[in-house]
Every structure is written in C-alpha cells, then in structure tokens.
Amino acid sequence: MAKIVVIIGSQWGDEGKGKIVDNLAEQADIVARFGGGANAGHTISLKGEEYKLRLIPSGILYSEKLCVIGNGVVLDPQCIIEEMDALKARGLDISNIRISNRAHVVLPYHKLFDNLSEQLRGAKKIGTTGRGISPCYIDRDDRIGIRVCDFIDKEEFASRLKDVLAQKNLILEKVYNQPPLDYEKILREYEGYAERLKPYVCDTIALLNEQIDAGKKILFEGAQATMLDIDYGTYPYVTASHPVSGGVCVGAGVAPKKIDAVVGVVKAYCTRVGEGPFPTEQLNDIGEKIRAVGHEFGTVTGRPRRTGWLDACIVKYAGQISGIDYMAVTRLDILDDFDEIKMCVGYKLNGEIINEVPASLKIFAQVEPIYENFAGWKTDISGIREYEKLPANARKYLERMSEVTRIDLGIVSVGPNRDQTIVVKNIF
DSSP: OOSEEEEEESSSSOSOHHHHHHHHHTTOSEEEEOSBOTTOOEEEEETTEEEEESSSOGGGGSTTSEEEEOTTBEEOHHHHHHHHHHHHHTTOOOTTEEEETTSEEOOHHHHHHHHHHHHHHGGGOOOOOSSSHHHHHHHHHTTOOOBHHHHTSHHHHHHHHHHHHHHHHHHHHHTSOOOOOOHHHHHHHHHHHHHHHGGGEEOHHHHHHHHHHTTOOEEEEOOSOGGGOTTTSSTTSSOSSOOSTTHHHHHHOOOGGGOOEEEEEEESSEEEOSSSOOTTBOOSHHHHHHHHHHTOBOTTTOOBOEEEOEEHHHHHHHHHHHTOOEEEEEOGGGGTTOSEEEEEEEEEETTEEEOSOOSOHHHHTTOEEEEEEEEOOOSOOTTOOSGGGSOHHHHHHHHHHHHHHTOEEEEEEOSSBTTOEEESSOOO
C-alpha cells in the first residue's frame, strides 16, 4: 500500500481535487501543498456545510492532521490569515498548520503588477486571478523575492522591502504612470501579519522527510492542473508554477523515489477558466446545461467557467507527464440527466489523426475532436456507493475513459459530500 500519494488535476483545473483530498486525507497523517498560491480554490462539502479553501490544505477539516504549506507555494499573508480566522470562527483547529520558511511572500506590489500587466495586454489578456502569483514567482526567479524566513525577521524584512520597493516604484512611475506605493504603510501592515504567522513557520523540508522516515502517510495536494502547467500547459494561458507530480519534488523537497502513487483527478466533463484553446468546448445549449447543472463558477473569482465534453486526450497526456496510477473521476452525477454523452478520444488535424497535444496554440486551436457517443443513464446515481451498482451506461463511459487514457479507475465521485464516493481501488 502506498504511503506517499500525490493528487493532481489532469485537465484545466476545477476538477474537484478538494473533495478527493478530503476523502483520502482521512487515511493520511499529513496533507501538504507544494505549489501555486491563493489563486487555487478548493471547495469541500461536509455535513451540509461548504468550506472554500485557497491556501490551507484540505486536510484542515481533520483536526489531527498536520497541514503543510511547502516551499513551492507563494504565500499571501493577508489571505492565509483571513482564511485561518474564518476556519477558527467555524470551530476548526488551526494549530496543525506548518508554513515553509523557504516559501516566497506575495506583497501588495505583486497584485498591483498582476492587474496592470493584464490591462496592458488588452485583448490578449491571460485571464489571471489578479492574486499576484506570477509576479511573485518572477521576483523569485529574478532573485529579488522575499521569503518567509526573511519576512518573519523584522530587520531583514524592513531592509529587503525598502530595496525591492524602490525598484517597483520606479517601474510604477516610469512605465505604468502610477503613483508609488507607501513603504511605511506596507511595512507596518505586513509586520503585523509576520507576527501572526511566525508560530506556524518551520523548515518543512526537514519536517516532511523526517515524517517519511518515520513511516507516516503523506498526501500531497496539487493546485491548478496539468493544462495550466507553465511548461506543459496551453502556454501562455497557464499558471506560473508546476501543478504536475514533478512539482512535488521541487515544491516540497521530497525525492522522486519516495513517491508511491499518483492520483489524477478527472472531471467527468471538461471546464476551463480564462483564455486559450479548448477543443471540446460547447458554445451551445449543451454547454449552458453543463454550467447550470454543475454550478460551474470559479471558487476564487466567481467567473463562469467554459464548459464542454470530456477530452480523454488531455487526460492521457496528463497521465504521461505525471505517471498517473489511478483516476479519481468527479462530478459523474452532473451527467445524470443527459440523453447522450460525448467523449473526445482523439484529434484530427487537416484530416489526419495526430498522436499528441500540440504545443502551438495556433495549431491546437485547429484540431478537430474525434468523438465517441455514449447513451446516458438517465437516473440519479448520487446515492450509489458500490461500483457494480452504477448503471451499465455509466460504467461503459468510465471504462472507456480508463481504456483511452490508459489509467486505472481508483475513485468515482457521485456527489459533493464526503460520503458520496465510490472507492474502486484502495490507494493508501
């Protein structure tokens, strides 16, 4: 049985990873985030209540689980404190949160530059959440970022902030024709956040590897998804980090050989937010019905998501990149009332079948999906808890999905609540 499990999104995000993490977290000792930032919204339904999480790992709903925010995460201090306070107000224990001292800090100028650069792109905007994620990663790679270890050191933070803000204000004034940001105001506000967060900060690399050596079970929770990966996604309409399984190694300091299993979360249809090619998008009544029945609006932004049929080619691609062992299929119940369901099983380009996901967005936008049609099951599956009791048409759809993607079925979700889950394969 696996001890170290990675959960990733295998489409364009919003696959329902939060619920799958929450489900598997019951068997884990630690739940850890390894990338992304406050642009990652996970919604979990528990006992009729919804919990919307952005930075804190989904394991927080179990009081005894250690929740780790790894070095690959860009940390928005204001956001995480608001999230912690909201969870505490609802009676949840937040004492088990641990934050990497090597994580980079999102500061007000990151959010400002995120929005200004989007405005500058005009019609060619990326469709970012405006949370400052990319500018923070840019500063990290430009070696002018401020890490958590520097953030909680009062003297170090004051010095570094002064130096960086001098550069940022020059760009604001000379390039964007914007007023400069107030150093003292930012310093005072963020010193307060640093004091609040300091008790939760530690060397998470040492912590995680010690726990692995002690035989603990760890669940690594991915944010965003494969098609939003900075290298493997529909660039430039991507996030600024690595949501694939390899992101765990650099974003949490855990060696590849220590990972036992990778779970790819697959929504039973497809959605995406923001710009870029989407071969199976349905700009019609079908797309509207999927959006309405699935309540497909962003957890963080509230934006309506683009919707379409399942693209099994994308899931297969995700499986190749991340070595996905098992699929966790979510939101199958959203398709309960469809007479016919389609699945893209291949691409044609200029009349020829191609065996790749094109890197060029120009070419990717020209591919023609090859669909297979499936009869709908036309019955409520939300109360089913055993795979064999699913309607035959639902099983045909799932088994064809597994066949095309070459990934085994592990979990099938038939509703938003924790108990609305069919376990096909025990992963831990």
